[in-house]
Amino acid sequence: MREVNVKDIEDKIAQMCIEANHYLGEDVKACIHQRLCEENWNIAKDILESIEENITVSEEGIFPLCQDTGMACVFLEIGQDVHLVGGMLKDAVNEGVRRGYEKGFLRKSVVEDPLRRKNTGDNTPAYINTEIVDGDKVKITVAPKGFGSENMSRIIMLPPSAGENGVKNFVVKTCNDAGANPCPPIVVGVGIGGTFDKAALMAKKALLIPVDKKNDDPYYENMERELLERINELGIGPQGFGGRTTALAVKIIAAPTHIAGLPVAVNINCHVSRHKEAVL
């Protein structure tokens, strides 16, 4: 067994919260730039240029990319040969988020109850997802998630007869209904199969895949390409002002499901598609 102190996880998460909110991944930056070069509509070009300028300003370290510095979504892949020491993992993650959001002057956007809505004041609790995997390492992903785009996400339990077309139509309809609201250009995470809850988790995890990474399964790679084309033919464009660049990427994760079911979840992210990874 390899020992990992949860204090090290806490320190790392604190730092990653700040970094994720200031430095967009190189994959997303390159994708935005490529779309800018391909864009054929002036107002859309202007918006994409402003988005690039915003990224540059944020990298100076004073102003975060977006004022919605998100609900902290923390994914932990814990090797089964790891022994966590030094305290409770959950407490360490939340303490890391609390410290990061305080030190980084990030916005505290979490309310303690969905109906009574009192702000917790420190952006905790985080959304924490743990998975036991092979090995003796801990992989941490911090993905601050804004709710302008989260609110436009949808899930449906399709009948198996709906098939591939049913899935594709639901994804395109979700993006069309979202329109200007989720700050296009968007990144579209799709979870297909599993159970009701697993589909949603897969959709969220799909947003963590580098936008330039090809799907390992040629069937889903083709589907991603086709969906991206269809979404970019909607004409919504950056910020909904019209144009080609409605989506930067579509990412699909699929899983085995029940003979009676075809769950489909669509989790939308804005162009500020933030996530940082680290391995301890």
Place this chain on the structure above:
Amino acid sequence: MEYKLMEPFCKEKIKDFRAGDKILVTGTIYTARDAAHKRMTELLDKGEPLPFDMIDSIIYYVGPTPAKPGYVIGSAGPTTSYRMDAYAPKFLDLGQLAMIGKGQRSQEVMEAVVANKAVYLAAIGGAAALMAKQIKDAEVIAFDDLGAEAIRRLYVEDMPLTVVLDSVGGNLYEQGREEYLKFIGK
């Protein structure tokens, strides 16, 4: 078209604004989002005064990040506007001049914009660091306990905005898309 909108704000100065026009705003505006709209509506219901004069006011739907030492404000991009749709028509009827946000509005808001000769302006969602640079002063004037959602008085210089809903029923989200789709032959 491109316009500069300077203080003092009034309906006369915005009457020619049309969906798609670019506007640079300079002057005093107020921040309010979900919780502040709810509280202001409750004040109105009780017949109590609002934290600022609604007549000819510009409200920016934003909850900024905390200001770092030496800066007046943190990042300050628009939040999604439809969540204010339940409250906005009433404020527009009371004389509010302009709303700044992003995203689609309800039929009721669109009608209230036309009826009151008001305007709905969009800031670039997710370009919050850029927007912060145009804010020269910020002060919490009400509902301090709401944190990021408190009402702030901002002084902005050349804040870059785009007209989405205008006083004659224009809607950039519909027109922009239609024009683009026509351009690509769809």
